[in-house]
Amino acid sequence: FVNVMPKTIEGQITMEKTPSYFVTNEAPKRIHSMAKDIKLIVVVRNPVTRAISDYTQTLSKKPEIPTFEVLAFKNRTLGLIDASWSAIRIGIYALHLENWLQYFPLSQILFVSGERLIVDPAGEMAKVQDFLGLKRVVTEKHFYFNKTKGFPCLKKPEDSSAPRCLGKSKGRTHPRIDPDVIHRLRKFYKPFNMMFYQMTGQDFQWEQEEGDK
Numbered sequence: 001f002v003n004v005m006p007k008t009i010e011g012q013i014t015m016e017k018t019p020s021y022f023v024t025n026e027a028p029k030r031i032h033s034m035a036k037d038i039k040l041i042v043v044v045r046n047p048v049t050r051a052i053s054d055y056t057q058t059l060s061k062k063p064e065i066p067t068f069e070v071l072a073f074k075n076r077t078l079g080l081i082d083a084s085w086s087a088i089r090i091g092i093y094a095l096h097l098e099n100w101l102q103y104f105p106l107s108q109i110l111f112v113s114g115e116r117l118i119v120d121p122a123g124e125m126a127k128v129q130d131f132l133g134l135k136r137v138v139t140e141k142h143f144y145f146n147k148t149k150g151f152p153c154l155k156k157p158e159d160s161s162a163p164r165c166l167g168k169s170k171g172r173t174h175p176r177i178d179p180d181v182i183h184r185l186r187k188f189y190k191p192f193n194m195m196f197y198q199m200t201g202q203d204f205q206w207e208q209e210e211g212d213k
């Protein structure tokens with residue numbers, strides 16, 4: 001894998017983005033044997049919203065799949081959540097993190113709040129740059145809030161003069177989910193979220209949120 005990565009010269013760092021590594025059992029061991037001093041960055045958001053976002057993405061590719069409400073439960077009458085459904089399993093962050101902590105100290109992992117990244121992209125980017133030992137080159141002045149998109153966008157990326165937002169597949173409208181199902185899911189995730197806050201020493205405030213977009 002390292003062989004297919006671009007060569008890094010003095011003063012450069014190589015980055016690689018694969019969200020699924022966080023939930024892949026073999027990943028921590030393999031990555032550790034490749035580069036034990038590697039820095040890891042994980043963007044996490046409220047697992048309930050994450051599950052709905054995940055479902056929305058699948059739905060856009062396969063419109064015939066069952067509703068979220070149907071997929072979320074093993075037994076709806078008993079309120080038994082289907083934790084084996086990937087959209088739900090991925091949000092059990094504490095479980096996945098435990099795997100990584102067998103190989104990497106917490107100091108080598110940065111957790112970025114997906115919610116903060118939207119409301120304060122420059123603030124979260126400052127943390128990322130500090131974590132990577134970089135100067136704070138990306139700041140407030142690089143972002144603007146795009147009202148049509150409903151998200152922050154880049155004013156002027158390096159390679160062009162035009163502003164740039166993320167693509168159409170980012171920031172889709174989520175379908176409306178039965179509030180009882182949301183409530184049940186919030187209850188399901190609460191202990192795992194608490195565990196995750198404790199493990200990371202960060203309170204992501206997912207219990208405080210009113211509605212899940």
Ligand SMILES: Nc1ncnc2c1ncn2[C@@H]1O[C@H](COP(=O)(O)OS(=O)(=O)O)[C@@H](OP(=O)(O)O)[C@H]1O
Nearest residue numbers: 019053054056117118151152153166169170171172
């Ligand atoms: N600036 C900006 N513009 C657009 N979207 C933004 C932005 N910042 C964060 N987000 C949130 O990113 C979510 C999509 O990211 P993903 O993790 O699904 O991306 S990836 O497919 O895994 O690469 C996407 O989730 P959805 O809203 O469910 O589509 C957004 O909420």
